[in-house]
Amino acid sequence: MSEKVKILINGAFIESKATEHLPVENPANREVLAEVPLTLLSEIDEAIEFATEAFKTWKEYTIPERARLFLSYQHLLKQHQKEIAEILSKENGKTFADAMGDVWRGIEVVEHACNIPTLMMGETVENVARAVDTYSYIQPLGVCVGITPFNFPAMIPLWMFPMAIACGNTFILKPSEQTPMTAIKLAELFIEAGFPKGVLNVVHGSKDQVNHILNHSEIRAISFVGSVPVAEHVYRTGTHNLKRVQAFGGAKNHMVVMPDANKQQVINNLVGASCGAAGQRCMAISVAVLVGEAQNWVEEIKSALGTIKPGVWSDESAAYGPLINQQSKEKVLRLIKSGYEQGAEVLLDGSNCTVEGYENGYFVGPTLFSNVSADMDIYKEEIFGPALLLMKADTLDEAIKIINNNPYGNGTSIFTNSGAAARKFQHEIEVGQIGINIPIPVPLPFFSFTGWRKSFFGDLHSYGKQGVRFYTETKTITARWFEEDVPGGNVNMTIALK
Numbered sequence: 001m002s003e004k005v006k007i008l009i010n011g012a013f014i015e016s017k018a019t020e021h022l023p024v025e026n027p028a029n030r031e032v033l034a035e036v037p038l039t040l041l042s043e044i045d046e047a048i049e050f051a052t053e054a055f056k057t058w059k060e061y062t063i064p065e066r067a068r069l070f071l072s073y074q075h076l077l078k079q080h081q082k083e084i085a086e087i088l089s090k091e092n093g094k095t096f097a098d099a100m101g102d103v104w105r106g107i108e109v110v111e112h113a114c115n116i117p118t119l120m121m122g123e124t125v126e127n128v129a130r131a132v133d134t135y136s137y138i139q140p141l142g143v144c145v146g147i148t149p150f151n152f153p154a155m156i157p158l159w160m161f162p163m164a165i166a167c168g169n170t171f172i173l174k175p176s177e178q179t180p181m182t183a184i185k186l187a188e189l190f191i192e193a194g195f196p197k198g199v200l201n202v203v204h205g206s207k208d209q210v211n212h213i214l215n216h217s218e219i220r221a222i223s224f225v226g227s228v229p230v231a232e233h234v235y236r237t238g239t240h241n242l243k244r245v246q247a248f249g250g251a252k253n254h255m256v257v258m259p260d261a262n263k264q265q266v267i268n269n270l271v272g273a274s275c276g277a278a279g280q281r282c283m284a285i286s287v288a289v290l291v292g293e294a295q296n297w298v299e300e301i302k303s304a305l306g307t308i309k310p311g312v313w314s315d316e317s318a319a320y321g322p323l324i325n326q327q328s329k330e331k332v333l334r335l336i337k338s339g340y341e342q343g344a345e346v347l348l349d350g351s352n353c354t355v356e357g358y359e360n361g362y363f364v365g366p367t368l369f370s371n372v373s374a375d376m377d378i379y380k381e382e383i384f385g386p387a388l389l390l391m392k393a394d395t396l397d398e399a400i401k402i403i404n405n406n407p408y409g410n411g412t413s414i415f416t417n418s419g420a421a422a423r424k425f426q427h428e429i430e431v432g433q434i435g436i437n438i439p440i441p442v443p444l445p446f447f448s449f450t451g452w453r454k455s456f457f458g459d460l461h462s463y464g465k466q467g468v469r470f471y472t473e474t475k476t477i478t479a480r481w482f483e484e485d486v487p488g489g490n491v492n493m494t495i496a497l498k
């Protein structure tokens with residue numbers, strides 16, 4: 001019988017009493033690595049109760065104490081980076097190099113959390129009236145929640161709980177049921193770093209567990225990353241229950257290729273940005289809009305894309321790994337078929353891809369479509385596979401119009417040697433993350449990660465999943481420091497009620 005993935009409640013890694021479990025598969029060969037419990041709702045309630053209790057003491061830890069614990073956590077994550085990456089590669093399928101990057105991007109957020117003393121600074125203004133000053137404090141909210149997808153099993157949980165906890169909140173993490181083992185490893189190191197019990201809790205499951213959390217009265221804020229339909233559901237339900245919600249959804253990211261760009265640079269970047277991680281990145285480039293003369297580069301794009309091969313995580317020559325599961329593979333194959341039916345030209349078809357020794361794996365070869373129009377299913381749906389769509393535009397204006405009409409607005413990029421074209425693009429494009437001669441412009445943690453239209457549902461609090469503002473509330477104090485007519489009078493910091 002395979003190992004059961006533990007849950008973490010109040011500092012203890014325990015086996016859930018759940019009667020239902022889902023297999024955690026290695027997508028390269030379908031080997032069952034472990035079984036993940038559909039955590040009992042009563043166990044989730046218990047985790048939330050402990051987190052509520054832990055909040056009372058955790059928020060009173062001094063800010064330097066909190067920062068120091070994150071320094072220890074950063075150190076442990078770095079020490080164990082390879083071990084985490086191996087667990088991650090096995091359950092997610094991505095190559096080891098890619099998995100190391102996944103963990104590293106998460107470590108960077110932990111490093112950002114070490115800066116919590118300065119991040120939590122409020123604002124002050126002296127003399128708003130005679131002998132009256134105003135200043136603000138940033139304070140934690142209470143119990144916060146993170147619900148994460150399968151495609152970045154380390155980075156995305158680490159986008160969430162370190163910042164929330166550094167702010168003084170306690171946290172319930174519900175990682176993807178497809179990649180729960182990485183999350184538990186991250187949690188083990190968190191406990192080893194010395195954080196008090198109840199500050200981070202990890203529960204597993206899917207729809208029912210998420211819905212229970214969304215409706216729980218003690219939860220103050222919810223961070224979600226995943227597909228658009230679930231992001232919409234989490235946002236609607238969470239806000240209906242008057243919780244603070246930031247929900248990041250899916251994407252369809254375009255790269256505009258101007259004819260004055262460096263052709264070889266464009267081609268190299270297109271290959272990695274479209275098929276890297278089997279196209280299972282929310283920031284993957286899935287559409288290249290070729291402007292003017294760049295439309296003559298199709299054959300070269302095809303031959304570059306045609307040379308890369310998927311493989312198992314430990315194969316250093318593999319460009320990318322398998323898709324996450326059978327359902328994802330079926331979706332990609334259905335969309336490839338629809339490309340033929342709806343009139344796209346299929347220049348490369350990865351449907352019948354096998355990897356020697358891993359014939360069972362969910363592999364799809366690099367796939368390339370040209371003559372794509374906006375009414376085709378391959379354009380309308382997020383493929384989330386190693387596929388690139390080529391579209392044509394006569395001008396930059398036309399390319400910008402295509403992108404701004406797309407229902408998603410996560411990432412985009414332009415490749416050009418013209419400053420004027422780049423400036424126009426960054427100004428007029430309506431997308432969250434923009435790259436100029438950079439294919440996947442994921443900002444570092446001290447910037448906000450955002451999204452427009454269906455790629456992000458949130459409000460003004462949500463200026464970034466890494467930002468402290470989402471996980472805190474501000475308190476503004478106006479203080480009269482002296483009795484007005486008593487020069488040098490007492491210096492009581494009383495809140496002025498006048």
Ligand code: NAD
Binds near residue numbers: 152176177211227455
């Ligand atoms: P998903 O929406 O299937 O699952 C995400 C989380 O929601 C999981 O924890 C899952 O258990 C839970 N969930 C699934 N169905 C649910 C339901 N009906 N009700 C409540 N909860 C449910 O997403 P996924 O397949 O794991 O991840 C891939 C998606 O995530 C892609 O669409 C990708 O673009 C998106 N993504 C977006 C970003 C971003 O920053 N915008 C980053 C990474 C991934």
